[in-house]
Structures are given as structure tokens and as C-alpha cells.
Amino acid sequence: MKNGEITEILRNNTDDKLNIYLSALLAKCKDIEKENNLIALIMLILILLFYMADISQTDSIQIGPLSIKDINSIKIFIPLVFAFLIFRYILISAHKAELHKIIKVFTIDFFSFKDSTQYDALHMDDFTRTILPFSIYGELGNLSYKGKSKFGCFGAILIFPISGLVLVPFILEFIWIKKFIIDFSTLNFTQKSSVILSIWILAISLYYFVHNMIIAVKENK
Numbered sequence: 001m002k003n004g005e006i007t008e009i010l011r012n013n014t015d016d017k018l019n020i021y022l023s024a025l026l027a028k029c030k031d032i033e034k035e036n037n038l039i040a041l042i043m044l045i046l047i048l049l050f051y052m053a054d055i056s057q058t059d060s061i062q063i064g065p066l067s068i069k070d071i072n073s074i075k076i077f078i079p080l081v082f083a084f085l086i087f088r089y090i091l092i093s094a095h096k097a098e099l100h101k102i103i104k105v106f107t108i109d110f111f112s113f114k115d116s117t118q119y120d121a122l123h124m125d126d127f128t129r130t131i132l133p134f135s136i137y138g139e140l141g142n143l144s145y146k147g148k149s150k151f152g153c154f155g156a157i158l159i160f161p162i163s164g165l166v167l168v169p170f171i172l173e174f175i176w177i178k179k180f181i182i183d184f185s186t187l188n189f190t191q192k193s194s195v196i197l198s199i200w201i202l203a204i205s206l207y208y209f210v211h212n213m214i215i216a217v218k219e220n221k
Contacts, residue, residue, distance in 0.1 A: 006105045018110065025103055030044050030133040034095045040088050043082065043169060050176065051080045076187070079176040080194045083201040090205050094212045104128045172204055 010018060053075045105129045124132070180195045181189065187195065 001102075003105050005091055007109055010109055016053050018106070022103070022106060022110075023107075025099055026131065028190055029099050029103070030095065031129060032092055032099070033133045033135060036096070039085050039092070042157070043085055043089075046078050046085075046170065066166075076180065076191045077194050079173060079180070079188055079198040080201070082169070082173055082176070083198045083205070086173065087201050087208070089169075089206040090209050094208070097216070100124065100128075100132065103132065130188065170202075170206070173198070177202070 013021075034200065104124060108125070111127070177195060177198055180191075185190065
């Protein structure tokens with residue numbers, strides 16, 4: 001949805017309705033931020049489990065109340081769960097971006113103020129940012145905004161490696177799946193199904209990611 005379309009919808013509704021809508025948006029943003037953090041944590045645990053299966057000297061592992069008797073037996077299924085988490089994370093992040101876009105247009109129009117980021121789709125103005133749930137990624141992204149200070153470009157250089165972390169889950173998934181594809185003929189039916197499903201989910205994730213990027217670029221032209 002383009003900014004002009006959002007503005008038109010907002011201006012055709014009463015303040016009471018808009019206040020209720022804004023509260024619902026902010027509550028949803030908070031829930032999404034919590035789920036994103038949870039997904040990131042589970043991803044880290046899965047990465048540790050996958051590589052612990054190779055280096056661990058024991059056959060079982062205890063993670064809090066969870067006990068895994070045979071690490072190697074679950075290794076084949078880690079890419080499948082990881083692929084689903086990637087897909088879920090991309091879906092949630094796309095929805096989060098749409099919510100942030102609506103909230104940004106809402107606050108700029110409702111509170112009648114001008115900001116240098118008003119037409120910048122990649123950065124959030126300070127006023128809107130203060131009413132959104134705290135996000136580490138959002139704060140780091142603020143460092144790269146050249147309008148904030150003369151050191152904006154320097155900030156962009158500093159956080160560039162962090163931006164590259166977005167690709168790490170895809171790279172790891174590719175490495176894991178490649179290993180199982182090489183040994184595909186030795187796998188049983190369940191293991192083969194897990195590998196095929198992992199590839200399918202990853203392909204959908206990549207398509208959805210690219211598709212939304214193209215739409216976002218078109219809407220912000």
C-alpha cells in the first residue's frame with residue numbers, strides 16, 4: 001500500500017477510530033518483536049545443536065528441561081525446522097515493515113509535523129520511533145541514516161557487517177542441505193522427505209523475500 005493510499009484512509013476516519021487502530025497496531029508490533037526475538041534464539045540453539053552433533057563426545061545432551069538422547073538422529077531434521085523458522089521470520093518481518101509504514105504515515109499526518117525521513121522508507125523519524133517497541137535492529141539502522149549527523153556514512157560502514165547477518169541463515173541452510181544432497185542416496189525415506197521439504201520451504205522463503213522487496217521498491221518510487 002502506498003503512503004498516499006494510507007493517508008486517504010486515515011483522513012476518512014474519526015479520531016476515536018484512529019486511536020483504537022493505533023493502539024492495536026502498537027500492540028501487534030510488540031507481539032511481533034517478541035516473536036522475532038524468540039525465533040532468533042531458537043535459530044541459535046539449532047545452529048549449536050547441528051554442530052555439536054559433529055564435535056560432541058557424548059550421545060546425548062541436556063538443554064534445560066529438554067533431553068536429547070541421540071544428537072545425530074535429529075541432525076537431519078534441523079535444516080527442516082530451520083527452513084521453517086526462516087520462512088516464518090521473513091513473513092513476520094514483512095508484516096512488521098508494513099505496520100511500521102502505516103504507523104509512520106499515521107503519526108506524521110495525525111500530529112502534523114515534518115521530518116527529513118518523511119519520504120525515506122528505510123529510516124524512522126524520532127517521534128514515531130519513540131512510540132514503537134524497542135528494537136536493537138531499528139536502533140542500529142538509525143546509525144546509517146546520513147541525515148542524523150555528518151558521521152552517518154561512518155555509522156553505515158560500522159553496521160554493514162551486522163547487515164550481512166541477514167544472509168547467514170540462508171548460507172547455513174544451503175551448506176547443511178548441500179551436505180545431505182551429496183549423501184542423498186544413503187538416506188531413508190523420512191530423511192529424504194525432510195531434505196526435500198527443507199529445499200521447498202527455503203525456495204518459498206527466497207521467492208517471498210524477493211517478491212516483497214520488488215513490491216516495496218515500486219511502492220516507494
